[in-house]
Amino acid sequence: MRKIKGLQHRICQSEQKLREDCLMLVRDFMTQRPICVSANTSIKHAIQLMLDHKVSGLPVISDDGQVVGMLTEGDLLSRSVFNLGPQSPPKDPDDSFFENYVRAHGTTVADSMTKDVISVSPQQSLADVAALVRTHGVKRLPVLQSERLVGIISRSDIMRAVTANRDAVAKGDVALRLAVLTRLRSELGLEPERLTIEVRNSIVEIFGPVPSPAQRRAMQVVAESVAGVAGLIFETNCVETLDH
Numbered sequence: 001m002r003k004i005k006g007l008q009h010r011i012c013q014s015e016q017k018l019r020e021d022c023l024m025l026v027r028d029f030m031t032q033r034p035i036c037v038s039a040n041t042s043i044k045h046a047i048q049l050m051l052d053h054k055v056s057g058l059p060v061i062s063d064d065g066q067v068v069g070m071l072t073e074g075d076l077l078s079r080s081v082f083n084l085g086p087q088s089p090p091k092d093p094d095d096s097f098f099e100n101y102v103r104a105h106g107t108t109v110a111d112s113m114t115k116d117v118i119s120v121s122p123q124q125s126l127a128d129v130a131a132l133v134r135t136h137g138v139k140r141l142p143v144l145q146s147e148r149l150v151g152i153i154s155r156s157d158i159m160r161a162v163t164a165n166r167d168a169v170a171k172g173d174v175a176l177r178l179a180v181l182t183r184l185r186s187e188l189g190l191e192p193e194r195l196t197i198e199v200r201n202s203i204v205e206i207f208g209p210v211p212s213p214a215q216r217r218a219m220q221v222v223a224e225s226v227a228g229v230a231g232l233i234f235e236t237n238c239v240e241t242l243d244h
Contacts, residue, residue, distance in 0.1 A: 026129060027122035029161045030143050030151035036061045039068060039110035043079075046071055046109050059142045059149055060113050067142050067149050069113035079104050079112060119144045120153060126161055129153050173199040176228055180204055183222045190219075202230035210234060 036059045037046050046058060050073070060069035090097060102111050119142045120129055129141060133155055140154035177199040184190040184197075196207040204223050210216045216234065223229045 024126040024161050025122065026120055026124050026126065026143055026151075026153050029126065029157045030122065030153040031157065032151045034059060034142075034149070034152040036149065037071065037109050038062070039108065039113070041109045043076070043107055043109065043112060047076065055140075056154075057140045057152075058109075059152060060109055061149060065148055067117055067119065067144065069109070069115045070117055070140075070142065071109050071113045072139065075112045075114055117142060121145060122150060126153075126158055130158055133158070173202065176202060176204070176226065179226045180223055180229065183225060184219065187222060188215075188218055199229075202228060203233060204229055204231070205233040 035049055035053050035055060037049065039060055039062070050056065050058060057070055057072040059067050060071055062068045106112060118132055118136055118138065120132065122143055122145055132141060133139070140152055142149055143151035143153055177197055180199070181197060184195070194208060198205045198207075206219065210219065220232055223232055
């Protein structure tokens with residue numbers, strides 16, 4: 001019994017190590033030393049920086065290096081110069097009216113920037129970034145380490161990560177088998193005892209019932225996500241070679 005528990009513990013440790021090795025982190029894909037502006041920078045200069053460097057947003061930094069805002073294309077498009085015509089003031093204007101007026105007509109970055117900044121750390125996964133981008137409808141996020149700006153991560157960085165790198169190549173048939181088993185469990189909910197999986201010369205052999213074409217395709221996608229896998233053999237004994 002002790003030997004079985006010890007083996008299970010080592011398997012769990014190996015699976016965790018594989019997950020950590022395969023995880024795509026912000027630090028590996030962020031843009032370091034991003035172009036920044038201060039709150040007192042003029043709007044015209046900020047726009048010129050965005051055009052010159054082909055970016056859609058700029059972090060706004062205070063004198064002590066703190067990120068105090070983000071200036072984005074969306075912020076700039078809300079300004080009066082892009083509106084069709086002036087709006088009449090309300091009969092009894094409140095503070096929100098005056099704040100919006102300054103935002104639309106102000107001449108400095110501080111007047112138009114977004115002050116509620118969503119940030120990430122270099123150690124977060126790109127999956128976290130993708131979820132934040134999707135939830136909050138933003139294109140880029142500042143990357144902070146110890147409350148200091150160390151980079152910026154954008155939607156295009158996430159796309160680049162998807163196309164530039166597949167998972168780290170697992171070394172040897174034993175490692176490939178563990179990697180595939182780990183993915184089948186974590187991403188498809190398929191427990192190892194439901195399937196018999198062997199790997200020979202980088203070819204994954206899957207024995208056991210595959211109830212539907214959809215499940216079969218999902219299992220193929222899982223295998224394709226593990227670099228080093230050269231092909232699949234299902235119970236039909238038909239080798240499906242993977243394009244790398």
